[in-house]
Amino acid sequence: MGEKTLTRMDLSEAVFREVGLSRNESAELVETVLQHMSDALVSGEQVKISSFGTFSVRDKAARVGRNPKTGEEVPIQPRRVLTFRPSHLMKERVADGNRRS
Amino acid sequence: MIRSELIQKIADDNPHLYQRDVERIVNTIFDEITNAMARGDRVELRGFGAFSVKKRDARIGRNPRTGESVQVEEKHVPFFKTGKLLRDRLNGK
Numbered sequence: 001m002g003e004k005t006l007t008r009m010d011l012s013e014a015v016f017r018e019v020g021l022s023r024n025e026s027a028e029l030v031e032t033v034l035q036h037m038s039d040a041l042v043s044g045e046q047v048k049i050s051s052f053g054t055f056s057v058r059d060k061a062a063r064v065g066r067n068p069k070t071g072e073e074v075p076i077q078p079r080r081v082l083t084f085r086p087s088h089l090m091k092e093r094v095a096d097g098n099r100r101s
Numbered sequence: 102m103i104r105s106e107l108i109q110k111i112a113d114d115n116p117h118l119y120q121r122d123v124e125r126i127v128n129t130i131f132d133e134i135t136n137a138m139a140r141g142d143r144v145e146l147r148g149f150g151a152f153s154v155k156k157r158d159a160r161i162g163r164n165p166r167t168g169e170s171v172q173v174e175e176k177h178v179p180f181f182k183t184g185k186l187l188r189d190r191l192n193g194k
Contacts, residue, residue: 004142006133011144014133019122029111029126034149036110040102042190048103052131053179057191080191082150084181090135091179094154097139098177 041082053086138179148186155180 012027021029037047037055047055057080065076086094104127112123134144134152144152154177162173183191 004137004140006137006142006144008146010137011130011133011146014129015126018129019125021122026126029115030130032111032114033107033127033130034146036107037102038149038187038190041187045102047107049107049131050104052104052135053181055181082183082187082191084150084179086179086181090138093135093139094179095176098141098154098156100175 049087051087051089053084053090055082055084057082141177146184148184150184150187151182153180153182154178 008027008030012023012030015021015026015029016023019026040047041055041057044057046057060079060081062078063076065074066072067074108120108124108127111127112118112120115123118126137144138152138154141154143154146152157176157178159175160173162171163169164171
């Protein structure tokens, strides 16, 4: 199994190889894609990428948390969290790719 | 927002690109992330989030209908953790 970490650089390198754009422009496009997805999520929209997965924003109510080290009670403010639900295709590809043979 | 709307937004921002190239660019990005996870690699996109693979141990499951025990094999599942910047933006910071 891999354990390598890919970054924006690897994604823009893939775009660079796939389409005949400069490395600079490829990097900007990767950034633009992430920016548009982030903006939609911040505005409360769901982002649904077919055969990849769905990002959605959920509201979490306020609750009383506890510092696990000190046992002290701390209030946790209501907040919005992002969840990602992978598509069936992605789950299948990740399960198959990492199966011990 | 769905994939085609995302592609349209990128196309609007980049009128000098062909629509089909924009499609290839967006598809390449998502394919690259899926391929990395299929190899067991992580994809870390600072400010946005990180995609990684988590291992679920083998376990004895139960068929809820019959109550019968079934062996569930070890498997790997995709996981996403939101980046700090996006988490803060979601909360208006």
